[in-house]
Amino acid sequence: MKYILIFSLFVMLASCQSKEEILYQQYVVEGRTLYEQNCANCHQSNGQGLRDLYPALAKTDLWKRVTTQQMVCLIKQGQRGEIKVNGKAYAGYMPANPKLEAIDIAELVTFMQDSWGNKKIYTFDEAKAALKNCR
């Protein structure tokens, strides 16, 4: 009974949400799955990174310093050579993710922003446009 109550409360709440909010939640949920599949191996589920080998994503200056445009290209094309996170230099490289399409990247960036950056949707159209600007 308790669960039915909670569930109906959830449904009511959900129905109160605007279309934008529902889309945002969808992006976050999908993005979390994509993060687990493509990123968490190295950056860990909680975004803490792995010692000095793989940089953290949570609580880092990345979200202030790196634009979403740069973030999109970094995810799609990978990274070679040094990158500084919170002032510490990481030397390794990050593999490219050629299989991730604009919608995946939009969801992934939305999830990461929701967890560690500004809680703001990164739309499919924005991702599509940004991908065109990657070299």
Next chain:
Amino acid sequence: MIACQEKKSLPFLGPKETKMVNGKVDTVYHQIPAFRFLNQDSVWVSEKDLEGKVYVADFFFTSCPTICPKMKTQLLRIYERYLNNGEVRIVSHSIDPTFDTPSVLHSYAERLQVKAPKWNMLTGDKAKIYQLGEKSYMVTAQEDKNEAGGFVHSGAFILVDKQRHVRGIYDGTKEDEVNHLIEDLEILLNEKP
């Protein structure tokens, strides 16, 4: 009920042979053969360095984009847990020795904040590494251009006893499997030769 109360012992994995010793039939268990590879400090490491040690072996490469980071996260748990136990070792073989030179392994180990001889990262002749992986540790390790990163390999952790017998193989990407490995490792530590 009785079986549950018995002290657990681990099987001997791999091909067995029987031979006659002084008129008695004796079983000869599969054993990791002699080997010699360079570690992350450019020091030769051989089976002699593992005498009387229980060790966990795995195969990886430093530029691996897929399962290796997960495996290393799990090996770190073992490393930390047995940091002060001289009877436990970790041996990670690179399957990409062309790229993973001792200096590359050194930087990798340093960034992972781990040290030899507790955790040896080994590199050397590619054919010998693959042969050791497939024939001795009974896991897959080979080049494959179609795989992400260019190599196909299993995420297995191989548990080896003090006489270099393989006593367990676990999925090194799964936390609960590695919990199981740690339980088994404790059994091996208490085993009398």
